[in-house]
Amino acid sequence: MVEIELNGKKVEVPEGSMVMHAAELSGTYIPHFCWHKKLSIAANCRMCLVDVEKAPKPVPACATPVTNGMVVRTRTDKAVNAQKSVMEFLLINHPLDCPVCDQGGECQLQDLAVGYGMSASRFTEEKRVVLRKEAGPLISMEEMTRCIHCTRCVRFGEEIGGVMELGMVNRGEFSEITTIKGDTIDSELSGNMIDVCPVGALTSKPFRFSARTWELSRRRSVSPHDSNGANLTVQVKNHKVLRVVPYENEDVNECWIADRDRFSYEALNCDERLIKPMVKQGGQWQEVDWQTALEYVGNGLRDIVAEHGAGSVGALVSPHSTLEELYLAKQLINGLGSDNIDHRLRAAEFESGAGVRWLGTSIASLSTLQSVLVVGSNIRKDHPLFAQRIRQAVRKGGCSVNAINAVDDDWAMGMGQVLLASPSHWAAALAEVAAAVAALKEVAAPVPVAQVGAKARAIAAALVAGERKTVLLGNAAAHHARASNLLALAQWIGAQTDASVGYLTEAANTVGAQWVGAQPVKGGLNAAQMLAGGLKAALLFNTEPEFDSAAGAAAAEALGKAGMVVTFSPFKANMAFSDVLLPIAPFTETSGTFVNAEGRIQGFHAVVKPLGDTRPGWKVLRVLGNLLEIPGMEWETSQEVLAAITGAPAGELAFVPADKLDNSTKAALVADTGEVPVPVSASIYQLDGLVRRARALQMTADARAAREGGAA
Numbered sequence: 001m002v003e004i005e006l007n008g009k010k011v012e013v014p015e016g017s018m019v020m021h022a023a024e025l026s027g028t029y030i031p032h033f034c035w036h037k038k039l040s041i042a043a044n045c046r047m048c049l050v051d052v053e054k055a056p057k058p059v060p061a062c063a064t065p066v067t068n069g070m071v072v073r074t075r076t077d078k079a080v081n082a083q084k085s086v087m088e089f090l091l092i093n094h095p096l097d098c099p100v101c102d103q104g105g106e107c108q109l110q111d112l113a114v115g116y117g118m119s120a121s122r123f124t125e126e127k128r129v130v131l132r133k134e135a136g137p138l139i140s141m142e143e144m145t146r147c148i149h150c151t152r153c154v155r156f157g158e159e160i161g162g163v164m165e166l167g168m169v170n171r172g173e174f175s176e177i178t179t180i181k182g183d184t185i186d187s188e189l190s191g192n193m194i195d196v197c198p199v200g201a202l203t204s205k206p207f208r209f210s211a212r213t214w215e216l217s218r219r220r221s222v223s224p225h226d227s228n229g230a231n232l233t234v235q236v237k238n239h240k241v242l243r244v245v246p247y248e249n250e251d252v253n254e255c256w257i258a259d260r261d262r263f264s265y266e267a268l269n270c271d272e273r274l275i276k277p278m279v280k281q282g283g284q285w286q287e288v289d290w291q292t293a294l295e296y297v298g299n300g301l302r303d304i305v306a307e308h309g310a311g312s313v314g315a316l317v318s319p320h321s322t323l324e325e326l327y328l329a330k331q332l333i334n335g336l337g338s339d340n341i342d343h344r345l346r347a348a349e350f351e352s353g354a355g356v357r358w359l360g361t362s363i364a365s366l367s368t369l370q371s372v373l374v375v376g377s378n379i380r381k382d383h384p385l386f387a388q389r390i391r392q393a394v395r396k397g398g399c400s401v402n403a404i405n406a407v408d409d410d411w412a413m414g415m416g417q418v419l420l421a422s423p424s425h426w427a428a429a430l431a432e433v434a435a436a437v438a439a440l441k442e443v444a445a446p447v448p449v450a451q452v453g454a455k456a457r458a459i460a461a462a463l464v465a466g467e468r469k470t471v472l473l474g475n476a477a478a479h480h481a482r483a484s485n486l487l488a489l490a491q492w493i494g495a496q497t498d499a500s501v502g503y504l505t506e507a508a509n510t511v512g513a514q515w516v517g518a519q520p521v522k523g524g525l526n527a528a529q530m531l532a533g534g535l536k537a538a539l540l541f542n543t544e545p546e547f548d549s550a551a552g553a554a555a556a557e558a559l560g561k562a563g564m565v566v567t568f569s570p571f572k573a574n575m576a577f578s579d580v581l582l583p584i585a586p587f588t589e590t591s592g593t594f595v596n597a598e599g600r601i602q603g604f605h606a607v608v609k610p611l612g613d614t615r616p617g618w619k620v621l622r623v624l625g626n627l628l629e630i631p632g633m634e635w636e637t638s639q640e641v642l643a644a645i646t647g648a649p650a651g652e653l654a655f656v657p658a659d660k661l662d663n664s665t666k667a668a669l670v671a672d673t674g675e676v677p678v679p680v681s682a683s684i685y686q687l688d689g690l691v692r693r694a695r696a697l698q699m700t701a702d703a704r705a706a707r708e709g710g711a712a
Helices: 018-028 078-090 106-116 152-161 192-196 259-269 290-308 323-335 366-367 384-397 423-441 454-465 483-499 510-515 527-530 553-560 619-626 638-646 701-709
Strands: 004-005 009-013 049-052 069-074 137-140 166-171 176-178 217-222 232-239 241-248 280-283 282-286 313-317 370-373 400-405 419-420 467-475 498-505 537-541 564-569 580-583 592-595 601-604
Touching: 004 018, 009 018, 018 384, 049 078, 078 106, 078 176, 106 580, 106 701, 137 290, 152 192, 152 384, 152 537, 192 241, 217 601, 241 259, 282 510, 290 537, 290 564, 290 619, 313 323, 313 527, 323 537, 323 592, 323 638, 366 384, 366 601, 370 423, 370 454, 370 483, 400 423, 400 454, 419 423, 419 454, 454 483, 467 483, 510 592, 527 553, 553 638, 564 619, 592 638, 619 638
Parallel strands: 004 069, 313 537, 370 400, 370 467, 400 419, 467 498, 537 564, 564 580
Antiparallel strands: 004 009, 049 069, 166 176, 217 232, 232 241, 280 282, 280 580, 592 601
16 A cells, blocks of 8 residues: 555555555545546546645646655645646537537536636637547537547547447547447447536537436436446436436446436337227227226136136236246236246246246455356347456456357457357267366366367366456357257366356346246246247236247237237237236336346336326236235235245345245256257347347337348
8 A cells, every 4th residue: 555645634545556546535626537446547538637745747637657665735726727728628619508518517627627727718719620420329529629638539439338439530620539430329328428428519419408417307216227237327308208328336336337227218108108008809900998908808817727726827927027026927827826927038948846047146246257158149239248347358367268159249349269059069079178177177077078169178277277256148048949958068178277166147036037937847838838839818017029039920820829928018009909908017117126137136116207198007907906816915005015025125135035045956967969940139229129129229229230130
């Protein structure tokens, strides 16, 4: 540790720290623009100039290393005058259009100009103008004249996003930030550039001119998309969600969110919202009141159970639903005497008796890995924030990232070995790596392998050599027809190399769905069997089987033959084969809980009132249970439901109990290479109903590529 004196106070900081780090640690504010705690040091705005004893002139706090006994002052005339001079310099060419700037009220330049700016400019020369750029559907670069060349956006793209989509060209007054070739900004994390921009140069295109920042109410929430469980701040005006930005949580999403977390809110206000219960009569949809709709469903379920037995009724539930909704759906189905409930809609194998599959390690630990093997995942698109953490491990710690996959996707990070194989041969490829590990550890290989290739040997060497390492099974591996065999081989490799083994887990609540048992436990039908036509009455909760299941278009035909199909959805979905549509609230209009990949339990509250006659999904299920006279469904709040699930008061249990988390398997160690169907995984902007209806996301390059390539 190094001790310095900062404004008369002694401060201890680690050796190698900058003056800015010492200021942060002591709670001393130093004005700045280009410095950001998550980005490399650029020292190009000079706003953080401070007075260091014995230094002939002010020095930048962000780029000045501390030395023992250093004396730093941030408020002397020397420092303040230097900062005021820098501010004057920055404003020479700034348009000074605060009254019409969309960043007004949350602009660092505006805020600091109050304390360090002059009341009038000494310059009468004509200001420069920088032409607008077209950067795609998410980021607006309309007013690049405002740019102060802090290069935060450039550094974010290169260091965090992994793709340098913006750069600075020219010099002096001709300098400008641009996409160089006129390309669009297509990174799945691009929206964070809006957050790091300290002026109004980069703004949100969907939000642009919708509201002033001081008009917005700010409420915390949790992302309903992938299994990171990113913490959000949802900004609301007149009971309408207008913007979503990150809520900082170092253990989960740090200060970043993926673009689908940020921009999917557009779907909340789209024309497809279902705001009244609807019943199909004579082939025509009729709006009805809740009492009529629920009685129709209740009577239909009673009749089908009486005629065909309880085993003819089942529920397909989305793993993007809340913990409370999943639990009550299970209670409802079990209360009818059925065990037909499943959330594993895209799976091809349904291993019974397994524990709760999870990440196998903490999310934060991904940033410090030394070696990782990813099987069956385009992690950059499937889990952007997990990929970002691994990218940091590569940049800062030299992590060796290896993959077994069907396609050599660009993960925007330095890669070790990529062992390409068709999904039918993934088990054989993993067995090859296991054999290479066995040779290095001088133990018997788990399964016979004819030949071990150089890539498999390199992957094995990386796993054996590292200290902090993991084997991660992606969405395609989880949906694989031999998912349990892949897990068995991964577990053997993990045991031999002291690596953790886990699943990236597909959805916001995949772990939670397993925890509450939203799958058959007593021999009921699994998702594939139900989607093949095994039901007379189907309850579809927050899911569209045509897009969310392995059955695809065939699901519509199979479900169309059922006696009754009830869709619980925020949208007008499944209308071709449903008999009843019940409007349930999306995550912004209900309270609930998500459990992320590491088993972290995160609760949230409604941020706006339900639209129209929409009702929280957990409440609809509870009332339906009461109508069907199912005992025990008497909860008044979602917190009471959560307490029933966890056995503890709401909010008291932070993680799923460790004894419930179990990635072990009884599957055989085999390297069978017989042909299997290609695993079904959704592309980045087709994952769930919200992103599918978010207009700006559907205009991105990723969404267009998925449509043109026929991806699910």
